[in-house]
Amino acid sequence: MxxxxxxxxxxxxxxxxxxxxxxxxxxxxxxYGPGQHGQRRKGKxxxxxxxxxxxxxxxxxxxxxxxxxxxxxxxxxxxxxxxxxxxxxxxxERRLDAVVYRAKFVPTVFAARQFVSHGHVKVNGRRVNVPSYQVKVGDVIEVKDASKQMALVMEAAASGERDVPDYLEVDGHKLTAKFARVPELNEVPYxxxxxxxxxxxxxxx
The missing domain is CATH 1.10.1050.10 (Ribosomal protein S4/S9, N-terminal domain)
Structure with a gap:
């Protein structure tokens, strides 16, 4: 691990x-919590x-x-x-790694950070490798053609663990996502x- x-x-x-x-x-x-003291009763x-x-x-x-x-x-x-x-x-939620995770291009937000850092993602047709990049309303995020057959991407697409939120317009076949609007707290699927x-x-x- x-x-x-x-x-x-x-x-x-x-x-x-x-x-x-x-x-x-x-x-x-x-x-209970981790470590040797994890099972102790927690105070207020x-x-x-x-x-x-x-x-x-x-x-x-x-x-x-x-x-x-x-x-x-x-x-x-x-x-x-x-x-x-x-x-x-x-x-x-406007962070590029968060959008990549929400769009179900990868299975975890940790994988999303690495996926973006390794240059697998484009924004409006331009490669962006900064996970903290702030996506704007109307931006189109896509997985590079050469990266679409990665096991990580295929695993995420097939997963039924979570749904894509309404503030993203995602094409699961083309692996593209449009950031439609900035979400309210109650719209974010925590x-x-x-x-x-x-x-x-x-x-x-």
Missing amino acids: SKRVSAKHKLDRRMGENIWGRPKSPVNKRE LSDFGVQLRAKQKLKGYYASIGEKQFYAIYVEAARLKGDTGANLIGLL PVVMEPNLVVEYYSR
Whole structure:
């Protein structure tokens, strides 16, 4: 097992939730946390602890974005007009790796980051290899012709684990996706409850 997968599974158990909604999550077998003290009864979290947990869960969901990068996304969300929490979700869902994952081009968001980094994706006909690239409304994202027969891509296309959300217009045969609109929080198909308002509280302390 790679270090990345191990850390991913550990996050599931630390949160006590199946964050990505995958059948192989260890939470499905063991609800207690990882490590030798994982089965100890947990005390009630402070307000700070609740906010920190919400931040870790949201940050971890998007392939464990680094703290510096995640904070930069929060700062941009706060700068935009409207609700900061809603803006935060909108910016996260506009990441190219998130769009590739939502479109079911690959099976996991971790695979999406690597898939984009390795140059398998084009935006409006131009190759983009930056996972954090911000997709705009109307952009067309596609898998390169040479990459369409990869086992990873075929596995994701055949999977019935999740559905494509309404804010993407996906052609599963051509492996193209149009980013139709920036979603609201209740439109994003998170397997668990995400609380961006608590993330905003955490950073605005």
